[in-house]
Amino acid sequence: MSGFSSKNLTFVVLIATLVWFSSTQTCYATRSKHWRHSRSAFGSMYKKKGKHHGEGQHQVIVDKSEPKHPLLPLEEPQAPPHEGSRFNVLDYGAKGDGISDDTKAFQAAWEDACKVEASTMIVPLGYKFLVGPTSFSGSHCRKNVHFQLDGTILAPTNPEAWSSGLDQWIEFTKLVGFTIKGKGTLDGRGSVWWTKSILDSIDNEELVRLNNFTKTEDLQALRFVEGANVTVTGITIRNSPQFHLTFDNCDGVLVHNCNISSPSDSPNTDGIHLHKSKNVIIHNTDLACGDDCISIQTGCTNVLVHDVNCGPGHGISIGSLGFDGTTSCVSNITVRDINMHDTMTGVRIKTWQGGAGLVKNVLFSNIQVSEVKSPIMIDQYYCDHSNCKNLTSAVSITNIVYKSIRGTYTVQPVHLACSDNKPCMDLVLSNIQLKPKPKDQQMYKPFCWKAFGKYSILYGFFPFDAVESLLPQSACSTSEGTKFVLAHMFDSSKQSRVYQIGRTLTV
Numbered sequence: 001m002s003g004f005s006s007k008n009l010t011f012v013v014l015i016a017t018l019v020w021f022s023s024t025q026t027c028y029a030t031r032s033k034h035w036r037h038s039r040s041a042f043g044s045m046y047k048k049k050g051k052h053h054g055e056g057q058h059q060v061i062v063d064k065s066e067p068k069h070p071l072l073p074l075e076e077p078q079a080p081p082h083e084g085s086r087f088n089v090l091d092y093g094a095k096g097d098g099i100s101d102d103t104k105a106f107q108a109a110w111e112d113a114c115k116v117e118a119s120t121m122i123v124p125l126g127y128k129f130l131v132g133p134t135s136f137s138g139s140h141c142r143k144n145v146h147f148q149l150d151g152t153i154l155a156p157t158n159p160e161a162w163s164s165g166l167d168q169w170i171e172f173t174k175l176v177g178f179t180i181k182g183k184g185t186l187d188g189r190g191s192v193w194w195t196k197s198i199l200d201s202i203d204n205e206e207l208v209r210l211n212n213f214t215k216t217e218d219l220q221a222l223r224f225v226e227g228a229n230v231t232v233t234g235i236t237i238r239n240s241p242q243f244h245l246t247f248d249n250c251d252g253v254l255v256h257n258c259n260i261s262s263p264s265d266s267p268n269t270d271g272i273h274l275h276k277s278k279n280v281i282i283h284n285t286d287l288a289c290g291d292d293c294i295s296i297q298t299g300c301t302n303v304l305v306h307d308v309n310c311g312p313g314h315g316i317s318i319g320s321l322g323f324d325g326t327t328s329c330v331s332n333i334t335v336r337d338i339n340m341h342d343t344m345t346g347v348r349i350k351t352w353q354g355g356a357g358l359v360k361n362v363l364f365s366n367i368q369v370s371e372v373k374s375p376i377m378i379d380q381y382y383c384d385h386s387n388c389k390n391l392t393s394a395v396s397i398t399n400i401v402y403k404s405i406r407g408t409y410t411v412q413p414v415h416l417a418c419s420d421n422k423p424c425m426d427l428v429l430s431n432i433q434l435k436p437k438p439k440d441q442q443m444y445k446p447f448c449w450k451a452f453g454k455y456s457i458l459y460g461f462f463p464f465d466a467v468e469s470l471l472p473q474s475a476c477s478t479s480e481g482t483k484f485v486l487a488h489m490f491d492s493s494k495q496s497r498v499y500q501i502g503r504t505l506t507v
């Protein structure tokens with residue numbers, strides 16, 4: 001481990017500790033529903049000794065930008081693999097015929113690849129590998145391992161194959177500087193999971209016993225746990241049983257040029273799910289799925305999402321937060337330059353009644369919506385079943401900026417339902433231009449409750465009455481209209497006047 005001295009480690013731990021304390025002074029998550037220690041071991045793995053170094057004979061893709069190493073002579077199979085070595089799953093017995101179970105070959109290749117700094121594990125083009133739920137543990141791995149995915153990896157379709165105690169398909173844990181890249185595909189073949197009858201038919205009791213598996217413990221196609229500086233680029237992830245790409249307790253995440261998709265009617269198929277992760281950048285990625293395109297959960301901070309296409313799906317959401325009285329914190333989130341088409345919501349913050357904590361410093365900017373049901377939504381009364389109790393405490397929401405949200409909606413342009421006891425504070429709505437595009441659904445007026453903040457400019461086809469729009473309370477109280485209104489809410493000298501949207505605070 002010469003490349004990673006204990007001095008460096010101390011530094012990293014110190015920084016991590018400082019960051020942790022600074023972000024948790026007033027607010028920390030008291031409970032994690034998603035994080036559990038990985039239990040999967042490589043107990044049954046086998047190795048093909050002597051072939052694990054050098055260029056695999058089946059290798060199809062050669063990355064010319066990386067240093068090439070000559071084949072080591074076969075007489076010296078015990079020579080240690082060196083930095084930059086390549087490990088092809090075909091050399092470990094993977095068949096790649098889409099039928100044979102290649103799980104053990106993948107585990108064996110991983111075991112060798114991860115021991116070598118900056119090595120590359122190769123999943124070659126032109127093959128389909130059937131791999132069961134697997135945890136690629138990184139706790140004993142070197143830094144900067146690459147997973148070159150050019151072929152296709154198929155998930156098993158029989159639910160029994162999933163009852164190993166894992167609730168994800170492919171998991172990578174505790175890796176530093178790890179990259180998964182290539183033009184390949186992870187195909188979760190999840191359609192069998194999308195019907196209730198199949199979910200009922202699996203041995204749920206066993207899953208519950210092993211893993212506290214519940215409906216909220218969603219099955220995930222690709223999951224990173226406790227990663228530092230992990231990158232996912234180029235690949236396609238499709239048809240996950242539920243969530244497609246999840247980051248849990250990661251610091252330093254980069255996702256770009258990926259394609260994540262499943263049908264619009266597939267339940268709980270979130271595109272990217274972030275949980276307790278920080279310093280995250282997601283860009284130039286296409287997301288189409290049956291649930292949130294991106295969902296930002298408790299414990300996330302410093303997240304930047306830009307140049308992303310979303311739809312179909314449920315939009316980009318922060319939350320749900322504060323479930324069952326938990327404390328949730330989310331801060332410093334920027335979502336900009338987004339195209340949304342045919343989504344349920346656009347940009348949404350949802351919290352349960354009874355929670356605690358804070359959502360603060362969020363910017364939604366330049367969001368182009370087309371036929372989105374509800375482009376702008378804050379719901380502090382989130383409830384996914386019919387009878388949620390009315391509770392007084394709530395996750396606070398403050399300093400949320402909506403800037404240039406434009407396009408068409410099909411149900412309601414703005415829905416701001418804030419808590420009676422913890423009203424939303426410092427909301428800024430600027431340059432909101434939303435035009436109704438009626439479909440079969442009922443249309444609703446904008447709704448605002450206990451939302452405080454300021455407008456700078458609201459205009460376009462936003463359904464305000466021209467006269468009433470001169471008064472602050474008109475934002476949510478006017479009748480539905482499609483009149484073109486250039487409603488500069490205040491003249492320039494009064495632009496920062498504070499009022500409650502929906503009810504006058506200061507006149």
Ligand SMILES: *[C@@H]1O[C@H](CO)[C@@H](O)[C@H](O)[C@H]1NC(C)=O
Nearest residue numbers: 035036037209210211212213
């Ligand atoms: C399952 O839940 C119970 C009670 O909530 C808890 O005590 C136990 O540690 C959990 N088991 C696992 C494996 O997470």
Ligand SMILES: *[C@@H]1O[C@H](CO)[C@@H](O)[C@H](O)[C@H]1NC(C)=O
Nearest residue numbers: 012143176177228229251252
């Ligand atoms: C992650 O990357 C950043 C920026 O390159 C670097 O400063 C940091 O040390 C890296 N973290 C780890 C754990 O390697």
Ligand SMILES: *[C@@H]1O[C@H](CO)[C@@H](O)[C@H](O)[C@H]1NC(C)=O
Nearest residue numbers: 236237238259260261262286
């Ligand atoms: C993304 O993947 C889906 C399904 O594999 C495909 O239909 C779609 O064309 C891809 N999108 C892009 C932009 O490559």
Ligand SMILES: *[C@@H]1O[C@H](CO)[C@@H](O)[C@H](O)[C@H]1NC(C)=O
Nearest residue numbers: 301302303304305332333334
């Ligand atoms: C907020 O996140 C952005 C990345 O989106 C980062 O550049 C910035 O430094 C963060 N700000 C704070 C105060 O942490």
Ligand SMILES: *[C@@H]1O[C@H](CO)[C@@H](O)[C@H](O)[C@H]1NC(C)=O
Nearest residue numbers: 381386387388389390391420
């Ligand atoms: C909660 O409060 C709302 C608004 O006051 C009311 O309409 C609703 O019936 C209440 N729900 C319960 C379960 O008490």
